[in-house]
Amino acid sequence: MTARVHRSAWPSGIARAAYEYTCDIVRTEYPKSGRFFHMASEILAEAEQDITAARLLTWEAAWKADAGQENAKEAAMCKAYAGQMALDVCSKCLELLGPIGLDGHIVEKLYRDVKVFDIFEGTNEVQHLVTARRQYAPYGVRV
Secondary structure, eight states: OHHHHHHHHHHHHHHHHHHHHHHHHHHHHSOTTSHHHHHHHHHHHHHHHHHHHHHHHHHHHHHHHHTTOOOHHHHHHHHHHHHHHHHHHHHHHHHHHGGGTSSSOHHHHHHHHHGGGGTTTSOHHHHHHHHHHHHHGGGTOOO
């Protein structure tokens, strides 16, 4: 299940790149006292929390793989979460940048790149099914 762990680290990195680029633009281009800056700060703070959560899920799954432990559930969870999280973060960053984010800027490219992680190494629906099966297997429940 290490392939799924690898496939969750990539979108986490893509989301972080979009986040950091957007933070730099918001800090330098917008007045610190305006409403937009405060709204953007809240959106970016939530994005940072989501990126951190995806990274921690990925690290747990990777740690279990390195330790030789079963990590199918954790790998499926981090793959499903990281892909969707990266898509959401890149989308929010594009919205915050407005016209600056379009026109060939890096965040636009990152958004297009992250779309592949919806289907790469299994769709999110498949990952949710793997997670549910692993979660309920010890109780004799088949999903």
